[in-house]
Structures are given as C-alpha cells and as structure tokens.
Amino acid sequence: MTWPRLVRAEIRKLSTTKMPWGFLIILVIISATTATAVIVGEDMDGTKGFIATAADQQSLMAFGANAMMIAGLFGAIAVAREYGHGTVVPTFLAAPRRHRAVLAQYTAIALAGGLLGLVGATLSAVVVAISVPIVDYDFLVSAADLTQVLAASTFAGAAGALLGAGLGAVVRNTGGAVTAAVLLLIIVPPIVVQLASQAADWVPSVLANVLSGVAEQPDLLSALAALAAWGLIPAAIGLVAVQRRDVV
C-alpha cells in the first residue's frame, strides 16, 4: 500500500514546480519549427518532395528521437535537483528503504517522460496535419501509422526519462547530469558509429525511428528491447549507487 503513495508523492513533486511547463514550451517550439519547415521549406530541387508521400509525412512526424533526448534531460534535472536542493533528505526520511523511494521516483519520471513524448508527438502530428494542406498537399498518414508514431514517442520518452533519472542519481549535480545526458544521447552515439559502423543500428535515434515505423533495421522487437535497455541500464546503476552511498 505504501508504494502507490510514494509514486503519488513523486508525481506531486514533478507537478508542483515550473519545470514541466518549461519542457512543454520546448515541445511547442519544436512543433512550431516543424510547421515552419513544412510551410516554408523546400528540397534542393525547389519542390516539397519531403512531404509528398505518406512515408515522408510520417518521417516528419516521428518524434521518438526528440522525445528520448528531451525526456532524458527532464529525468536528469528532476533527479539531480533533488540532491542539489536537499529534498532527497525528507524523501529518504519518509521512505528509508531507499529502493522503494527510487523506484517510485523512476516510475513517476518515466510516466512524465512518456507524457512528454506523447504530447510532443501529438503536437508534431497536429502541426503536420494542419500545415500540409496549407501548401496544397494532402495529409496521407494512416490512423495505424499515426498511432505507431504516438506510441513510439511515448515509449522513447519513458526510456529517455529513465536514462536521465539514472544519470541524475549517479551524478547528483544538475549541470553534471545534464552534461552526461547530452553526451550519452547526442555526442557519443555518432562517435561510436564512426568507430564501429555495426553500432549504427543500436543508437537511440535509430531505435526510436524503427519504433516509429520510419526505419527498418533492427527489427521492431529488438529495437523495443534495445531502447528499453538504454533507459533501464543507467536507471539500475543509479539505483545501486543510491543504495550504497550516504545520502548527505
């Protein structure tokens, strides 16, 4: 009975500061950029080939990679600030079996990350659906494909949030945790692919695109498992670190 209470407390923590609104503004800005690209942008040949087919439009809407990165930053900040502000002390006084408190926090942050991913993908889909007719094209994405895009972004958001939360628990400093998330999600993957091309299929952006139905390698189940691992492994390391270290 106590664990759902802890999750509720963690959700209240996330919802009683301005941070979620800041991330929502980021999603709106990205959507506005997408709309601008659809309305103003052109291919090299001067046409709007990049929105000509259903696959093109689905690719434009696929928000999974963005969701993972944004939710990763959200998770990193949400956890690291607990240490920065010292609010981790009352948290672990209220729930001294730390694994329960950390798992409750991870659950709340994964839910929030998933919601960010869903909202981001929904906004992208809405702006594409609205802006494509403005430039005299039809909206061609099927309901099934649209659902896949939304689900993929939700899942990627949850995985990204877990990744960030794990990094936040390990690093315990907001700046450091954000830097680690940026390194892990943006800087390191291309470098690894340069060094080992066979790793290209397993970087978060590619995996998120597979889930969104806009890339084909690896297969869907493998991509699902791999993207989950990107979130769960840092989260597990964070959990172990919190269990072993002094809180203050």
Next chain:
Amino acid sequence: MHQLVVEHVTKSYGHDAVVDDLSFSVEPGRVTGFLGPNGAGKSTTMKVLLDLASADRGRATIGGTRYHELRDPMRTVGVVLEPNAFHPARSARNHLRILADSAGIPKARVEEMLDLVGLTTAATKHVGAYSLGMRQRLSLAAALLGDPPILVLDEPGNGLDPQGIRELRDLLRSRAGDGGTVFVSSHLLSEVEHLADEVVVINAGRLVTAGALPELRQLGTSVRTPSPQRLTDILQAAGATVQARDEQALLVRGLSSTEIGDRACAAGIALHELAALSGSLEDLFLGWTHQDEPTDAAGKEDVRK
C-alpha cells in the same frame, strides 16, 4: 517506549574519523541536548541514527530498531536536519503535501501544521522567498506532520525569533512531558540550559560527558575551615578529590555536602562554609570541549554559587 541508542558508532570520511567509537543513549520523557563545537560530529551522528549515512562500525537504533526498518517512519520520528532542504520554487503547502502523500497522512493535518507554525498565510508562497526562520518553522511542521513520539532535531532554533524560540521550547517540553523522546542539538547553550533535562556532549567525534544537566552542573562543594589539611586528609581517605582554593578554602568533589559536613563533625573540625557550587552550561561546555578530561572543567575558577 522509544529509547535512542548509539553503540560504538564510528564514521570516517576519508582518513578522518568524524565520529569515533561514540556510545550514548537518549531516554523517553526527557529532553536531551546534544552539544559539541562545530565539526564535533553531531550532525553526522544524527545522520547515522537516521540511516542517511552508514556507520563504519557500531549501530544506532530507535526503540531497538534501525531507522530503515521502522514500519511507519514519519509517524515514529520527526526530524529537522537541513534548514534549506526545500525546492525554492515549491510552496510550503505543496512541500508538506508531498510528505503527507508519501506517508498517507490526511491533507487536513497539513493545514493543522501550517497553522501550528504560523505559516498559513504564507502557505502558497514559494519557499525560496522565505526567511531562515520561516524555513525553520516549515521544517518543524514537516517533523510534526506524522505526530511522532520521537523528535530528532538538529539546530531547530536557528533563525527563529524570540517568540519562535519560546514556542519551540514549550513544544519540546510538552512533547517530553507526554512521554516523548526529544533529542535536540543546539549551539545556543542558554537555550539548552532552559530546555534540556539531559545533555550528551561530544568533541572531535568522541563522547566527553553525558548525564542529567543538574548533576553535571554540580562542580563540587566549597568548604571553608580553619583546619584545611586535617579535613583534606579525612575527605581524601573517604574517596573525595580535594583542591585547595586558598589558605582556608577547599573545593571538594566526590562527596555530597551532607557527607562532608558529617565527616567534619565526627572529626571535630569546625566549618565556616559549606556550599554546593554549580557552573553555567557555558562554563562547563568550554571546559568539556577544551580539555580531554571532562572533570577538569570543575577546576575552573569562574564558578558561581
């Protein structure tokens, strides 16, 4: 009954032992002051007691149980540790509601506690805009949220105005009077002197002294006699420690005034003065924490009657 027990706790950071083989107990129904100079290891000891830090050796228990094994910690122990353990952009009410959520405490209790500490009108303000005293009041509200029988408070009077200090003192005395266990660290010695029944004093992580404050304040008995040497011999033979203060005055420790008077009478020695001496807590504290042997403090000259 909830006794706090610290048994041979040692805690080091790097090569430095912050707490060194520390043992003491805190009894229910009493207010116990926890004293020591800055860096003595008071906060670390409290963190070990609350399982926020792990001891290298030894253990600390609450009613025989480790803190992390308590079934309902917020309803068992109320804690004030960090005066700034708040998200600055969160309101006081939301801070308390988060804690109430995690322990299944009704929202109505949050409002009661805000009212108790005088923060109802400021409950929707961001904590970042609070003064130190207001944050300290919020910490107390959080500690009392679960109506716990045990209070562990690290410098709870910091930043409080005289009215707040008075209210805090009344609250803690009332809690102890109801059988609660109150363990409070403070550097405000005059406040501890008014508040505490017992004190535990540590220095450099080691126990210096512990016990009932009125007993610890007894520095000894001042005796004035025309036969100081004879009386000294008699009292030393009875196990007392005797220190000459001037030609006819002695400071006697280890025997009560009654025992000293009886022995002098039996030996036919006239006494011109027989008075128990007590020291202020500040005098005692400075003596305890500047010398390895706590009894040396009794030898200070600036004693008062």
